[in-house]
Amino acid sequence: MSAAAAVGATPGATLLAEIREQPAVLGRLLEHANEYAAVAAEARRRRVRLVRMVGHGSSDNAASYGVYAFGLLPAWTAMRDSISLSVYYGAQVDLGSSCVVALSQSGETPDVVEYVLRARRRGAFTIAVTNATGSPLAEAAEATLPLGAGPELAIAATKTYSAQLAALALLAGHAAGRGAELEAGIARTAQLLEEFLPTLERRLTEIAVTFAFVGRMFVIGRGPEFATAREISLKLLETCRVAAEPLTATDLVHGPVAAIDGLFPVWTIASADESLPAVRDAAERARHAGATLIASGTAAAEIEGAAHYLPVAPPPLSLLTPLLSVAPGQLLAWALAQAKGLDPDRPSGLSKVTLAR
């Protein structure tokens, strides 16, 4: 069922259709690989030293991933830049050797467009990454990279978020001279996602009922998976009225662990990478404090005593794991909203394009 056909159908049908569409979206993004290669080449030609990513909501979560994609592939410093600092407070920082990557599903977010206009005037190489290649953002930026996600109808972004992660990985891969490897990696990851979604849908439907009365949750991820922790938290906030808070493993032990009691589920995303010992320790601290653990990620099995295990298969590059590990959270948001009697397609008080500044 296409997302468009699903509108107006069962509660959550639109969101589910878009979650299911993600493997196809990643395939469509790869059709634009040459455009990503050309923009990466231009960034290299201009000797970019700093990547400034801007976006709100899910787009800002994707930017958390970009910090690692650019840091680990071309070894460029990438930061989630403050939109307020330049747009509202008028700071006049030097942008000469900067590249701006502006992330917006609709390409209409006013302060992101304004940020790009200012940065371009001040010498930055500005790149719009958007679904809407004819949007104000695309017009404002010097280069535009299409996400290929197609119209997103559910208010909670899912396929746009995955496309943004893949877009950042692809751009960073080409910047590092590893474009072909990343293209193949994303294609294989899309295949893994396709294979693993049906089982996951069933698992999350079962698990969701046990969380029907949950009002708060921590979601723990580190490194590239901190983006996943942020995105899962946002989905739960938007669709399920759960006060979910993303934390790195280190954040948790620097204070918030004190808030945990038996009513506090803690979702831990464990990757088989350098961050695993910290994530495992944080999970242990949370369990000791009485939390109910959900363990996901490629190293879910390494988390002791979790109530639920949602392992994901390892993709060819561990940097691509977040493309898979967000799916259990998207599906929990979809299933839990229904278990709570909410319509995940129509969260209260939200509209698809946020024009508020």
Add this chain to the structure above:
Amino acid sequence: MSAAAAVGATPGATLLAEIREQPAVLGRLLEHANEYAAVAAEARRRRVRLVRMVGHGSSDNAASYGVYAFGLLPAWTAMRDSISLSVYYGAQVDLGSSCVVALSQSGETPDVVEYVLRARRRGAFTIAVTNATGSPLAEAAEATLPLGAGPELAIAATKTYSAQLAALALLAGHAAGRGAELEAGIARTAQLLEEFLPTLERRLTEIAVTFAFVGRMFVIGRGPEFATAREISLKLLETCRVAAEPLTATDLVHGPVAAIDGLFPVWTIASADESLPAVRDAAERARHAGATLIASGTAAAEIEGAAHYLPVAPPPLSLLTPLLSVAPGQLLAWALAQAKGLDPDRPSGLSKVTLAR
């Protein structure tokens, strides 16, 4: 009563003594102004283009303030750098024109020390900002700037956080050639804080009882006050078991507003600056969704329909407002913990120096 004398006394006595000590701490910091001037001069001499701030917990919250202090005073780009990216994942980014500002109360946080050692080897100008000038962090860094906060005994940091804000403002002020103005501004702000703490203690004690059953909260701030929103949230998480989440005004309307219901207090920090319209709109959306509002900040009176108003007096520079506006949150954490029967001096599962990675 000194903090040391308060240990072992009434629950919360240590935390309260350290909250009260803050004006004096700011005064002690200013005794080191020449050291701040010298380090700022050295950073200018080395043509620093990027300030990389690192720290965990409250120190990382202070770094959110640093983004604005450096952005608005010397117009330098300052970022909260990822410790994981270099320490755990071994990213080899170019640090040649970077300055590192490492924030740690104890100077013992292992991965912050490790980050500084690596950055120094790779050519960054490394600065430790700490209470412990003989600590491993101070030894690792090329320059050390003392906070002058003295021993902090309560587990929840308060006076160290204010000292960190003032340290960042002072360093940024000297970097901008406006050191004297910032010194006078901090001195005057310390005076305002001294005058306003006693009334605030009484107000927060009254208000806290009405929040005794609150389990979750949003804290909204934008611009320099986003640091305050993060710090107030952390205090409430640490001492009161409230799942408090910091959001910018824009974050709120990009999703989390959907989670709000009548049981959801929203604390808004409103400053009389460029961010006010966005904060006012976000508060209005939250109130419309049924939230109970607490309005603080220099422009608290601009928030319509709040249940509680906690205005702060405007300091000589609006950039210094966060030194005042964190105090109501610190005092709520102190008072609410007691209203909930918890000891704010001894949050469950935390120790003063977090050695966990």
